[in-house]
Amino acid sequence: MKRDDTEKRAKVKVIQFDQHQHALTELEQHCETFADVGGLEDIKKKINMDFILPLQNPEYFKAFGKATGGSLLLFGPPGCGKTFIAKAIAGEIKANFIHLELQAILSMYVGQSEHNLHDIFEKARDNSPCVLFIDELDSIGGNRQGMSQHHDRVLVNQLLIELDGLGTFNDGVYVIGATNTPWYLDPALRRPGRFNKMVFMPPPSEEERVDILNLKLSGKPHDQIDVLKIAKKTCHFSGADLEQLVSDALDQAIERSLQQGKLSPVHQTDLESSLQGRVPSTLEWFSTAKNYAMFSDANKAYQSVLDYMKRNKLK
Secondary structure (H helix, E strand, O other): OEOOOOOOOOEEEEEOOOOOOOOOEEEEEOOOOHHHEOOOHHHHHHHHHHHHHHHHOHHHHHHOOOOOOEEEEEEOOOOOOHHHHHHHHHHHOOOEEEEEOHHHOOOOOOOHHHHHHHHHHHHHHHOOOEEEEEOOHHHOOEOHHHOOOHHHHHHHHHHHHHHHHHHOOOOOEEEEEEEOOHHHEOHHHHOOOOOOOEEEOOOOOHHHHHHHHHHHHOOOOEOOOOHHHHHHOOOOOOHHHHHHHHHHHHHHHHHHHHHHOOOOOEOHHHHHHHHOOOOOOHHHHHHHHHHHHHHOOOOOOOHHHHHHHHHOOOO
């Protein structure tokens, strides 16, 4: 969760591919750090041990046979800050940042998608320390058993090859995957040396919801609003849910302004009205995740989901 509404600027260098590839991938340097991430202390502690400390203290980790670099899988409901935490990691270690999305590598030419994926990994290696963030990992690394197209399976194979390189010559390359549906990933991606470290990204806490609401209302004309009251009523709301809530309240204020012929600020009643009948989008995700956690999770990979549901009395 981002506390600060000051937009962070990133230095951007565009990575061009050959003539067959039209999509562009950017190499960025981000200013966000963990200081900009509200809450999530347990998550930041785990990431600090797995990623940041090895880079800052390589001699201790190498003495125990631990190389710098590695991979991490962020999972959880949509709209809960997976991309922002990945950028904060890059800013924390002063690393370059590459945001890889499926459309950046797909090509109509046979073999070109795999080549593009390899090229992006090579760019990360050439620009280490580098965080390579693979958004919607399941779209690239889905389970091969359920794939009917040969080229889809080949792309997953190429991803596995690139990840295997992390244990050999890729010190300083941090591959972070994000997915809403980790149970659809190919099992081979979860083996040691690949995405065997998983971090659950839950919906924002009450304190974090207060910060998000204040951030979304900042700079907008509004009356004195009891943001804490709204935060208490939005348990399990994702950051995206809260953004939509505020957006609907703004629409009401704009419509009222047009009717009255003068600027009318956002009222507490606008937010209360927008909240009526609205349910968190995360509930459906938790319902699905619970089934996988209870019946298809021999290694307890999703125990953190069950723990969250128990703490928050979510059935």
